[in-house]
Amino acid sequence: MTIRFTKMHGLGNDFFVLDLRAQDVELTSERILAWSDRHRGVGFDQLLVLEPATQTGVDFKYRIFNADGSEVEHCGNGARCVARFAQRSSGQSDFVCETARGLLTLSVLDDQQVKVAMGIPTFKPSEIPFVADDAALNYNLPLYPDQASQIKVGALAIGNPHAVVWVSSTAAAPVEELGPILESHPRFPNRVNVGFAERVDEHEINLRVFERGVGETEACGTGACAAAIHGMLTQGLVSPVSVHLPGGTLQIDWQGMGEQVIMTGPATFVYDGELSE
Numbered sequence: 001m002t003i004r005f006t007k008m009h010g011l012g013n014d015f016f017v018l019d020l021r022a023q024d025v026e027l028t029s030e031r032i033l034a035w036s037d038r039h040r041g042v043g044f045d046q047l048l049v050l051e052p053a054t055q056t057g058v059d060f061k062y063r064i065f066n067a068d069g070s071e072v073e074h075c076g077n078g079a080r081c082v083a084r085f086a087q088r089s090s091g092q093s094d095f096v097c098e099t100a101r102g103l104l105t106l107s108v109l110d111d112q113q114v115k116v117a118m119g120i121p122t123f124k125p126s127e128i129p130f131v132a133d134d135a136a137l138n139y140n141l142p143l144y145p146d147q148a149s150q151i152k153v154g155a156l157a158i159g160n161p162h163a164v165v166w167v168s169s170t171a172a173a174p175v176e177e178l179g180p181i182l183e184s185h186p187r188f189p190n191r192v193n194v195g196f197a198e199r200v201d202e203h204e205i206n207l208r209v210f211e212r213g214v215g216e217t218e219a220c221g222t223g224a225c226a227a228a229i230h231g232m233l234t235q236g237l238v239s240p241v242s243v244h245l246p247g248g249t250l251q252i253d254w255q256g257m258g259e260q261v262i263m264t265g266p267a268t269f270v271y272d273g274e275l276s277e
């Protein structure tokens with residue numbers, strides 16, 4: 001059989017876009033892992049799947065799988081890419097898509113940047129999920145079972161779980177060392193995306209993200225939202241916040257608790273491909 005896909009990226013966070021509204025392909029772990037392999041397959045950080053909408057007033061369903069095959073709740077860079085992907089075939093510029101954790105509103109702007117209403121962030125431990133008696137802006141997390149060393153983290157969810165660590169320099173941040181430890185920390189029962197953020201000024205931060213199920217990526221849209229939001233609450237950041245990631249910059253707007261967080265940034269087509277299986 002021939003499987004049609006499109007390679008895209010959001011600031012270097014790269015995707016395999018599969019439109020199952022137009023073809024019938026069974027998604028198995030074996031297939032996802034084979035496709036994500038950067039040496040034997042196509043290679044990607046996430047697989048983005050479009051499926052027919054299951055509710056009225058929605059344009060399509062949007063599912064996300066990490067390179068390790070895990071299905072997850074949200075992908076911000078991916079949302080911008082599926083908006084431009086859907087625009088290419090429909091001519092529409094505004095979409096409502098359903099995800100595992102709710103509805104997203106996507107708008108392709110005249111300059112081909114994409115604006116996404118990413119949902120309402122939560123700090124409730126049970127909704128992240130994160131093991132804690134009460135919600136707090138920061139937690140002192142023992143890094144190892146011996147409790148010898150602790151690290152101060154913020155914990156919140158943008159549909160998907162995020163830990164935020166503030167550092168003096170993202171360039172010198174221990175991403176490779178602490179990323180995997182925090183990603184699989186027992187206090188995050190579903191694992192977690194780990195952001196290392198540096199405050200530049202009240203409207204700018206630098207950010208590197210060790211993503212759950214992938215490792216460090218060039219950019220992370222939900223991670224940018226999580227760091228900007230946490231920074232507005234604890235680092236004196238003021239909306240809008242420009243988040244500088246290794247792959248480029250995203251703009252994050254947020255007006256406070258209970259409000260949608262809005263992300264704006266690019267989405268890029270790389271090529272259309274076919275796999276024969």
Ligand SMILES: N[C@H](CCC[C@H](N)C(=O)O)C(=O)O
Nearest residue numbers: 075076077160212220221222
């Ligand atoms: N690794 C994430 C999913 C992709 C998020 C990221 N690529 C984005 O742009 O938000 C997770 O396991 O929740």
